[in-house]
Amino acid sequence: AVIGLATVAAHPASAADKKLTVAYIAPSLDISYWQWVAYGAKTQAAKLGMNYVEFTSENSPGTQMNNVRTALTRGVDAIVMGPVSSSSTPPILRLLKSKNVPIAFTGIGPQPGSTDYTSAVTANNYETGKAEGSFVCKAAKALGGNKIGMLSLPQDRENAQKYLRGAKEAFAADGCDLVQVLQTHGLTVREAVDQANDLLTAHPDIKGIYGMYDEAATGAAKALQTRGLVGKITVATADGSPTTIKLLRDGVIQGLFLQEAGGQGIDATTQVFNALTGKPTTKDIPLAEPLVTKDTIDSPEAQATIKRVYPPSAGAF
């Protein structure tokens, strides 16, 4: 028996029946976006028969690196990561390459020029920024104005910088005027309400509010409701949640550019699983952020996309 045990200890399991483990490392878990990526990764891991563990980096590259090392100590086989920033990824890629552990990124991609990663599942923030810019501008013009205010993500985030660049190009092309950009700090509805109010006080003549994150639209909607301006100012945002989808259905906001948070988790997990099991992988998966409106929300395509945004437990689709 002793010998038998020793043998088992020396060869814990053959590759075939060993359960693979994937670690999801989020930059922070305090915003729903990264939680929904987590949900996608977790459900997909279960589906593929993998163990799932998760870590949060508190927006600190140091903590992120510690998390990677701890994950390796735990013996994880693959990593799905929403990095703190693109520029924080090179040392991680070096480390993982030396350990031969596949990694797939979600939301934010690796440092441009990197090659040693399995896959990057990202939203095309620049194109979405442009599309949303056009949408808001046209809607504003239909309401008789061309001034737009923006509720932005913190501009130290790469996705925020890309959204803004796209939006500015669209405004320039379509003849709209971006009169103010207010950046959030905490990504809370509360803050967005206060900022939307300040926006409307400073620029009473705006006809469109461009939101960059889900809470922005919720906050803007609230401000418009209290001021009796619903329908007189158009609101669109990226992301999508049960709250904003309801607002869309109620006609308080006009456009949603769905970001498949859950889908990113699903796809990234699939990619690292493929890498581990020797199946083909896709390096870059830029997911579109399709526009839905009150009229298109119940279409089968829109409903399919929404199901890749957030889990059923979050609310109705």
Next chain:
Amino acid sequence: MADKGFLLDARGITKSYGPTHVLRGMDFAVAPGEVHAFLGGNGAGKSTLLKIVADVVNRDGGTLNFDGHSVDEPQGAAARARGLAIVHQELAVLPHLTVAENIELPHYHRGLALFDRRAADRTALSALALIDRDFAEHAAHRLVGDLSLHEQQMVEIARALKSGARLLLLDEPTTNLTAGEAQRLFAVLRRLVSETEIGVVFVSHRMREIRQVADVCTIIRDGVAAVHRKPVTELTDADIVELMGQASALTETPVGGELPAAVSAAHVDAPRLKIEGLGFPVEVGGGAILGLAGAPAGPQALIDLLIGAAPLPGVVIRIGDHPQGYRSPREAVRDKVGFVSGDRANRGMLSALPIIDNMLASRRIVERRVLVSGKEAAQARSLLSALSIKASSYWALPSSLSGGTQQKLIIARWLQLQPRMLVLEEPTRGVDIGTKRDIYALIRVMAQAGTTIVWWSTEQTELVELCDTVLGFGPDGRATQLLHGAEITEERLAEATGMAA
């Protein structure tokens, strides 16, 4: 065998702090209508016993009856809670609250009651007026934190006097009072005792006060009552000092005197001290002892000027080669000008630091030490033994020492340092009779070696005994007179300080 007649009857009280057995079966009883002096050396356990009586510290053993009932039973506990007021040796004041609130707040027991400010002002006025009418009239709304130690002490006493308690425990209440204030306090106590039959326990290290105010005394030594409830008139001063275990205090030159040996005989090159702007010139040379007499305002301002702590408009001092005096205490200390305060809590003690740091703080600066040297342990030990301080270790915090012992630590800072000038601000506050004698001797030795001494005391006997010159200050803080040699008598001092009754 509890005597029904006693207000307070404590029998066989025991109390230890770790290995230190403070009380080893102490008896203590107070009858109504008496002022009871409670005597003993520093660290004898007086404050500890009073705190046990007042339910601030738990006793290890013994019985305690209040008004005939054990305080371990609800009736006795309630009687004690209602009937006892204490003035602690280390003041228990609330610095951010006003004088009126400090006096009146403890009398409220219901949190949801409204605090009646007008009533509090009236109570404060009448209570303080018993001791100092001037102070009473403008004090009610001042924050206690802005008051001097003397004024804070009056607030504490006023609180106790107005509490309506049947037993007053006063732990060294006069150490922070001027002679005149003490006299008025005694008058009040005598009146209260005769009119309302309350009992008063009075702790003091001043023999004369004891004789003045006390009827009976209990002396504590080695944790037991060396004398229990004896009329003060039956004991001579010599008896009392002997019973306290401080016989050395009786001889003119101290015999237990390791202390003066702590001062090296090397001659100090002392500066002349000139003070201008007081209305008359004051000048003392090296080796002289200049006394400062009077209510705190004047002497304290002059002391702050002397040690560089604060300027005093209109007054200029010249200390040897420092024609403008000192700009900071640091400059003064580095020029070997020492300062010892009796206001331990605010101006003296570093209470979060162990004994050794407290004793050697000045030396480190004077000698410009960079490192805490290995020698310091030996120095600390020699200072502790010179002052016969019994501490569990010099790494203990000062709060584990008795009040008078803490004062010795502060005095110890300037022993062995041969200061050029030593500024003493009520340095013997709370120090027992024996040690006081030693300190007087020490000051004389230092003066003989050439150190200029400036000494403020509210105990006029001290000034008479020690000083070559005394500068008197009136109650308004203005300098009044300069007395020399034989002119220094208690009568002249009383006159100079405006305290002639």
Next chain:
Amino acid sequence: MMRIFSSYRTEIAIAVAIVVLELALGILVPNALTFGNISDIAQASAPLIIMAVGVLLVVITGGIDLSVGSIFSLTGMVTGLAMNSGYNSVLSTILGLLVGVVFGGINGFLVTFVGLAPFVVTLITYAVAASLAFIVTNGHSLPINDQNYYLLNGGTLIPGVPNFVLFCVVLVIVTEFVLRRVVAGRWVYAIGSSTNAARLLGIPVHRIRFSVYVVSGLCASFASVLSVSYISNAEGTAGEAMMLQAIAAVVIGGASLFGGTGSAFGALLGALMITVIQNGVNLIGINSFWQGSVTGLVILVAVLIDRVSKARR
């Protein structure tokens, strides 16, 4: 009169700073001094004011309460969950307020009866409450669809005065009254002034110290239910930024972290100051990267004014 002036010196300095700021803003931005914007400021500052008043009591006793931000978050989630599970709005509000009472009670117990340092205790409850705020809904934020619930914040018990203004004003005035005129209020200062002396004087130190933590938790919860009522939404991170702001409000308003000083008016003005600056930088449109610097420097100027006014007396 002079006494009021001198005992509220810091408060007056801050009030003057706020008025100057608003006037300057009025010159720079056309709509800054409209009724609409001023009522926006009131609405934006109400939860912070309420939270700051609770924190103030703890700070006066010489303690600190780091847990208020996450109590705020957790309260919102509990209230939202209760409402979405079909409880009526009164019951849901009460459940929410219980969160503050329970966490405040834990803080008070550990500080008062176990004798742990307030910083450590409230840091622990901060972490636990923040974590629970995610656990209760598995991280999802909750929209509140009950339209009646809005009345808690925006309704008018007194005609013409929205409830959130009413609650703030009443809370501040009552707290100031209690602190100045009621014995328990004076005890709060007594404990912060010298715990040891307060104990020796027979003041019920334990009871008061325990209570201030409970009240602080309750205020944080109350701030949260009002806020949830206003924005019809509960989020796990809603209170995160508020803890430091609440303590800052109290300290800017003249309280010392060493205890013994501070006033409810000061806390109100400190919170208002923070909101006014935020409103100002938004209205002027100062780039968000610069906002921290601008906010910092404006607060510096305000406390320097206070400092100078103190030095001159």
Next chain:
Amino acid sequence: MMRIFSSYRTEIAIAVAIVVLELALGILVPNALTFGNISDIAQASAPLIIMAVGVLLVVITGGIDLSVGSIFSLTGMVTGLAMNSGYNSVLSTILGLLVGVVFGGINGFLVTFVGLAPFVVTLITYAVAASLAFIVTNGHSLPINDQNYYLLNGGTLIPGVPNFVLFCVVLVIVTEFVLRRVVAGRWVYAIGSSTNAARLLGIPVHRIRFSVYVVSGLCASFASVLSVSYISNAEGTAGEAMMLQAIAAVVIGGASLFGGTGSAFGALLGALMITVIQNGVNLIGINSFWQGSVTGLVILVAVLIDRVSKARR
């Protein structure tokens, strides 16, 4: 011997708690007690330890330093910017350290010579430095490509001992030595014990108080350059979470926010404790939402052990 035991009681209690935690973890998780994981813990805790030692000095004087987290962030950005602009790594490091000295100096000046409350002053510099951390690069994070720079953190001045371990150990030992054995160190405690008594004793209160803020800023910057060297990346939000952790480390390690107490060993152990718990919950795989609760409760147990050990003496 007994003396060391009694004067380091808190430190010993925390050390015991850490050892117990690690042993428990070793039973639960196979790789927890490997050399690799222990050196990961050392690496993860190094910046926090260094920052905590600086904060400790301020806390001993009775002050507080909230600005260290954003000094950490700003230092990284300045260092990264300098490196990416072609300065060599030594010069860039010095520029980074200057950030801490300058901000520490501003803190020290405003607290010491203007007399403002440390909480307010360092809250202001916290906001300003955090804002500057974004401004200097317009919000972009910076990759550091200079491979040599890695040596600052991971190289070995003494064979076999990585620099970050060396720096931590030397800093803690030197600080503890200064605090215990150097006269200026004793003065730090004296000021925290009673500023007034310290001044009258002739202690250079201003100079010492000013210095501790400068040292605190410098430590935060030093922590940052090490961290940047380790992860080859500078981020505007890198230090955000560290301020509260550093103060917590100091307080868990036995310092009182009222001043006068605390030790460098305590700060080290407090920081280590925080990192060990973080490492433990990650290794065990505790759900992220639960991590705050678990961390809070483990710290509670640790401080209760300390409390009990104090009560029993």
